[in-house]
Amino acid sequence: MLPTSNRIGRMNHELDLCEEAMTHQLASLSRDARVGLLYPGEMGTAVANLLRHDYHVVTTLAGRGANTARNCRQAGLEEVDKVREVVRSAATLLVLVPPAAALQVAEQVRHELTARTRGDRLVYVDLNSVSPATVQNVAALFTGMPVDFVDGAISGPASRLATGCTLYLSGMRAEEVAELFEGKMAVRVLGDAPGQASALRMLLSGLTKGVIALFVEMALAARQAGILDRTLAAYRASYPGIMEVVDRTLPTYPAHAARRAQEMVEVENTLVHLGLCPTVIQSIRQLSETVAGCSLPGGPGKPWTVPEVIEELHTQGVLKRSGEVSSPGNVPPLPSPKGSPDGRETKVG
Numbered sequence: 181m182l183p184t185s186n187r188i189g190r191m192n193h194e195l196d197l198c199e200e201a202m203t204h205q206l207a208s209l210s211r212d213a214r215v216g217l218l219y220p221g222e223m224g225t226a227v228a229n230l231l232r233h234d235y236h237v238v239t240t241l242a243g244r245g246a247n248t249a250r251n252c253r254q255a256g257l258e259e260v261d262k263v264r265e266v267v268r269s270a271a272t273l274l275v276l277v278p279p280a281a282a283l284q285v286a287e288q289v290r291h292e293l294t295a296r297t298r299g300d301r302l303v304y305v306d307l308n309s310v311s312p313a314t315v316q317n318v319a320a321l322f323t324g325m326p327v328d329f330v331d332g333a334i335s336g337p338a339s340r341l342a343t344g345c346t347l348y349l350s351g352m353r354a355e356e357v358a359e360l361f362e363g364k365m366a367v368r369v370l371g372d373a374p375g376q377a378s379a380l381r382m383l384l385s386g387l388t389k390g391v392i393a394l395f396v397e398m399a400l401a402a403r404q405a406g407i408l409d410r411t412l413a414a415y416r417a418s419y420p421g422i423m424e425v426v427d428r429t430l431p432t433y434p435a436h437a438a439r440r441a442q443e444m445v446e447v448e449n450t451l452v453h454l455g456l457c458p459t460v461i462q463s464i465r466q467l468s469e470t471v472a473g474c475s476l477p478g479g480p481g482k483p484w485t486v487p488e489v490i491e492e493l494h495t496q497g498v499l500k501r502s503g504e505v506s507s508p509g510n511v512p513p514l515p516s517p518k519g520s521p522d523g524r525e526t527k528v529g
């Protein structure tokens with residue numbers, strides 16, 4: 181018989197082997213897991229590219245346009261004919277669509293749940309830039325269904341998903357979703373409740389798009405005054421941090437203005453639901469909608485520079501006043517200082 185210390189050593193070794201085997205089995209289970217993706221637009225494709233080496237990513241092009249089809253084929257994703265087939269076999273479903281389509285896609289998925297052949301519950305991850313109220317509406321669609329809803333939001337550009345973005349998650353199964361992305365990008369689980377991730381995303385988004393809107397307004401004024409180059413040089417010298425955001429974000433507006441305008445509606449709704457009366461965000465939303473309404477030439481693939489975007493918005497008359505010029509700011513008179521009914525300063529001492 182082996183001495184006690186040797187027996188304990190052997191038991192520990194066997195336990196280690198057992199743990200290793202279980203870890204391996206779990207890893208391979210998750211590697212076998214099918215990840216559904218609706219749809220490979222710009223961000224959806226970036227997410228698919230991140231996951232497809234480790235997971236089986238499946239999508240459909242039913243109802244989608246030429247850009248999505250091209251993305252899907254370039255990324256080499258498995259393509260099935262219908263949403264129904266994606267829902268049928270996916271363990272996790274990632275949804276990345278323009279904010280205004282988030283509810284519509286969820287309704288479609290709900291409708292297809294009867295097709296599921298898997299015994300497990302579907303993990304539905306809404307990764308859209310939408311307000312917590314929209315998230316609650318999406319989550320409510322799945323009440324009583326074999327679905328676990330996870331709220332997700334990606335902050336940062338699709339072009340730098342692995343190195344410059346953070347994925348925020350909240351919901352009961354958020355940790356499991358975080359594991360899918362482990363080692364691939366920055367992920368933060370914010371809590372158990374849907375809405376926590378999207379609330380943070382809305383507050384980040386409002387700030388970035390707000391900086392861009394203010395910049396656009398000032399740059400259009402500079403262009404109108406004939407001093408755009410000088411103004412840009414002064415901004416770069418004095419506010420390099422702000423210009424880093426402008427350089428990164430404004431040139432992608434021609435491709436994304438419509439989606440960003442929808443996002444601003446969601447940001448405004450977030451503030452309204454918090455019991456605030458948004459003033460600045462309301463104007464940012466309006467300017468975003470105006471920019472989205474311009475048809476910026478050259479298609480989504482054209483690379484733009486900041487001065488080119490401003491020149492195009494200037495040419496299209498964005499923010500141009502028609503009619504009489506009247507000075508803005510109907511500032512009400514300041515209240516009279518105490519003891520001076522006519523508003524004149526009272527001499528003290």
Ligand SMILES: NC(=O)c1ccc[n+]([C@@H]2O[C@H](COP(=O)([O-])OP(=O)(O)OC[C@H]3O[C@@H](n4cnc5c(N)ncnc54)[C@H](OP(=O)(O)O)[C@@H]3O)[C@@H](O)[C@H]2O)c1
Nearest residue numbers: 219220221222223224244245248276277281308309337338
């Ligand atoms: N792109 C980014 O850098 C970025 C960064 C952070 C967060 N996000 C968020 O990620 C989400 C997707 O953005 P994206 O940039 O990937 O947008 P995108 O490039 O415009 O792609 C959107 C995808 O959704 C599809 N789609 C459009 N309308 C739809 C509808 N009514 N029903 C179903 N599908 C529809 C599009 O298909 P078709 O156009 O082919 O029909 C396309 O495949 C948004 O919520 C966005 O806020 C994006």
